[in-house]
Amino acid sequence: MSHASRALVDLSTRESSAGIRVLFVDDEPLLLCALELGLRHLGFDVTSFLDPREAFVQVEQTPQGFDVVITDLQLPGWSGIELADRIRAIAAQVPILLLTGGAVTGSMFGHVDAIVLKPATPREIADAIRGLVPSCS
Numbered sequence: 001m002s003h004a005s006r007a008l009v010d011l012s013t014r015e016s017s018a019g020i021r022v023l024f025v026d027d028e029p030l031l032l033c034a035l036e037l038g039l040r041h042l043g044f045d046v047t048s049f050l051d052p053r054e055a056f057v058q059v060e061q062t063p064q065g066f067d068v069v070i071t072d073l074q075l076p077g078w079s080g081i082e083l084a085d086r087i088r089a090i091a092a093q094v095p096i097l098l099l100t101g102g103a104v105t106g107s108m109f110g111h112v113d114a115i116v117l118k119p120a121t122p123r124e125i126a127d128a129i130r131g132l133v134p135s136c137s
Contacts, residue, residue, distance in 0.1 A: 017043030017126060020133055021065060024048040025055045025083065026072040026099065031118075038122025044129070051076070052083040063091040067133050070125065073100035073108075084111045095132035097125070 022044045026032040029050060036048045047066070049055035052075045059066065069087055071080040078086075084096045088111075098108060101118035108115060116128050 016130065020044050020129065020135065021067045022046045022129065023055060023059065023066040023069045025052050025070065025075065025080070026050070027075050028072070035120075035122055035125065039126060042122055042126045044126070052078040052080070056083060056086055059087050059091055059094075066091070066094055067135070068129050069094055069096045070129075071096065071098060073098055073102060081108065081111045097128055097132060099125075 017039075020043070022039060024032065024036055024039070024046055025048070026035070027050050032048050032050065036046045039046050047058065049058070052071070055069075055071075056078075059069075069084070071083050073080040075083065080098050080100075084098065087094060087096065095113040096111075097114045097116060098112040099116050099118055099120065100108075104115055104117070113132050114128050116125055
């Protein structure tokens with residue numbers, strides 16, 4: 001793909017992602033920062049947290065404040081599944097995407113809308129978001 005073609009793809013990706021509000025939770029600071037920057041580059045409006053409890057407080061304060069939630073499975077204090085269940089109780093309309101580097105079990109799908117395996121690129125995560133958020137397609 002030529003540089004000009006990549007630029008056109010990036011521009012159209014940014015336009016389709018513009019204004020999509022993402023809540024992103026991961027306890028690995030470097031990974032969180034890298035993926036947040038990548039998603040921002042693709043046009044997403046990202047709010048990130050290292051602590052699932054702090055992320056939940058944000059959702060409690062603004063239940064309509066996010067279009068999608070991305071959470072790691074392994075988090076300190078609460079698992080990503082527990083965070084997903086708590087968010088569902090107050091913001092059932094918000095799709096939840098689970099990131100995991102471990103084994104995926106069928107029971108996980110009862111708690112989240114999509115699962116992306118780590119390591120994942122910002123573009124792979126963006127593609128998953130587009131599958132979950134209607135205004136993103």
